[in-house]
Amino acid sequence: ASYESRRYGCRSAQPMVQALRLCPRAIVVPPRPDLYREASRAFHAILRGSSPLVESAGLDEAYVDLTGVGGGGAGGAVERAAIAGACDRIRSELGLPVSACVAGSRTTAKVGSDRAKPDGLIVVEAGGDAAFLAPVPVRELPMVGPRMAQELAASGVATIGELAALDRRWLQVRFGRVGAAVHDRARGRDPSPVRAQPRSARSVSREVTFGADVLDRDTLRRTLARHAERVGRDLRADGRRARTVTLKLRWGDFQTLTRSRTLERPTHATRALAAAGEELLDGVLAERGRRGVRLIGLAASNLVAEDLQLGFDAAAGPAARASQRAGARAATRGRPGAAPAPRGAPARGAGEEADGGSLPGE
DNA sequence: TCTGGGGTCCTAGGACCC
DNA sequence: TCTGGGGTCCTAGGACCC
Numbered sequence: 458a459s460y461e462s463r464r465y466g467c468r469s470a471q472p473m474v475q476a477l478r479l480c481p482r483a484i485v486v487p488p489r490p491d492l493y494r495e496a497s498r499a500f501h502a503i504l505r506g507s508s509p510l511v512e513s514a515g516l517d518e519a520y521v522d523l524t525g526v527g528g529g530g531a532g533g534a535v536e537r538a539a540i541a542g543a544c545d546r547i548r549s550e551l552g553l554p555v556s557a558c559v560a561g562s563r564t565t566a567k568v569g570s571d572r573a574k575p576d577g578l579i580v581v582e583a584g585g586d587a588a589f590l591a592p593v594p595v596r597e598l599p600m601v602g603p604r605m606a607q608e609l610a611a612s613g614v615a616t617i618g619e620l621a622a623l624d625r626r627w628l629q630v631r632f633g634r635v636g637a638a639v640h641d642r643a644r645g646r647d648p649s650p651v652r653a654q655p656r657s658a659r660s661v662s663r664e665v666t667f668g669a670d671v672l673d674r675d676t677l678r679r680t681l682a683r684h685a686e687r688v689g690r691d692l693r694a695d696g697r698r699a700r701t702v703t704l705k706l707r708w709g710d711f712q713t714l715t716r717s718r719t720l721e722r723p724t725h726a727t728r729a730l731a732a733a734g735e736e737l738l739d740g741v742l743a744e745r746g747r748r749g750v751r752l753i754g755l756a757a758s759n760l761v762a763e764d765l766q767l768g769f770d771a772a773a774g775p776a777a778r779a780s781q782r783a784g785a786r787a788a789t790r791g792r793p794g795a796a797p798a799p800r801g802a803p804a805r806g807a808g809e810e811a812d813g814g815s816l817p818g819e
Numbered sequence: 820t821c822t823g824g825g826g827t828c829c830t831a832g833g834a835c836c837c
Numbered sequence: 838t839c840t841g842g843g844g845t846c847c848t849a850g851g852a853c854c855c
Contacts, residue, residue, distance in 0.1 A: 466820090468820075469823095469855090470820095470822080470823055470824085471820085471822090471823090472821095472822085472823085475820095475821095514854090514855075515854085515855045516855085517855085518855070599853085599854075600852090600853070600854090601853090602852055602853045602854085603852090603853090604851090604852060604853085605852080605853090633829070633830070634828090634829070634830095635828090635829075635852080635853090658826080658827095659826080659827070659828090660825090660826070660827085661825090661826095662824085662825065662826075663824085663825085664823085664824060664825080665823090665824085666822095666823060666824085701847085701848095703848095703849095711821080711822070713850090714849080714850085715848085715849060715850070716848085716849080717847085717848060717849075718847095718848090719846085719847065719848085752823090752824095754824085754825095756825095756826095759847095824855105825854105825855090826853100826854080826855085827852105827853080827854080828851105828852090828853085828854105829850105829851085829852085829853105830849100830850090830851085830852105831848100831849095831850095832847105832848090832849095833846105833847085833848090834845100834846085834847080834848105835844100835845085835846085835847105836843100836844085836845085836846105837842105837843090837844090
């Protein structure tokens with residue numbers, strides 16, 4: 458939604474009917490994903506001109522690590538010049554508005570660039586992150602969504618500064634790990650590094666919302682089969698196989714549920730994905746009866762790389778995996794006479810879990 | 820905000836194993 | 838046989854992000 462249309466209440470993710478009701482004179486432009494991808498490539502390329510350390514955060518957003526670029530000069534003048542130059546190129550070469558923020562942490566940079574919209578540049582002086590964030594409403598801090606903002610408001614916390622002043626343990630008890638993470642970020646501390654190398658996907662999925670609630674089982678099956686085909690194609694193109702298949706359903710009343718199954722052996726075959734999905738669907742329909750379905754989705758997760766999964770053919774199934782684990786443990790202990798670990802043993806986790814289950818980038 | 824589609828990560832309980 | 842602790846995996850759901 459353009460900034461002009463937003464004045465009438467149009468937003469992203471809004472059904473077209475509703476947008477046109479709010480703004481009848483709006484100009485409707487058909488989406489052109491190829492064009493966006495091309496512009497995105499050019500956008501990232503320009504940023505890489507200011508620093509090699511560029512992390513993409515989607516088609517139209519990126520973090521640039523400028524550490525070392527400025528040489529610690531006063532007021533961030535060199536950093537400002539580097540980013541201002543990149544922004545000018547984006548405007549002149551791509552014809553796109555762009556907003557940016559130079560700051561000491563990526564969280565502050567994110568908050569600042571949102572505040573610089575639609576076409577501005579904000580520079581936060583070195584060491585000034587916490588002071589810059591303090592007056593900003595908590596909802597503008599990444600990781601604070603509608604739910605957390607509401608709970609914080611109930612405790613009288615409206616700004617990021619007030620969040621920063623809270624007791625860390627209280628936040629942790631109330632919100633778990635996210636509580637501690639937002640506390641750090643509210644104070645201008647953000648341990649997550651800028652990663653130039655994108656991590657490989659953890660899951661691949663397709664879903665569709667029907668125009669009208671669907672009761673017909675065949676329609677659901679066919680839709681699921683189409684999802685399976687696309688998910689399978691993506692997996693094969695990526696050289697990966699999935700161990701877990703998840704079905705997602707949303708009923709007419711918007712209530713949403715998921716059902717998942719972990720397969721004996723990982724697959725990227727359309728048929729296997731579809732079969733697992735159908736089985737899950739049959740299970741839900743048997744248990745819940747006939748209800749209108751508004752959305753149906755299929756996801757593949759627990760992904761293993763193609764070249765690492767060969768061993769699974771010889772050693773599939775829970776029992777075999779357990780003995781694999783035992784074998785691997787024995788091998789690690791170096792017990793004399795212990796069976797060598799099967800070839801497939803390192804498959805799970807090798808490369809997949811390299812940076813653990815921590816918060817993004819921590 | 821009557822609500823798309825594609826993702827990520829966390830949590831919590833239960834099963835199972837040592 | 839009973840009890841307990843710790844670890845991992847699986848499943849379901851939820852918050853959040855672009």
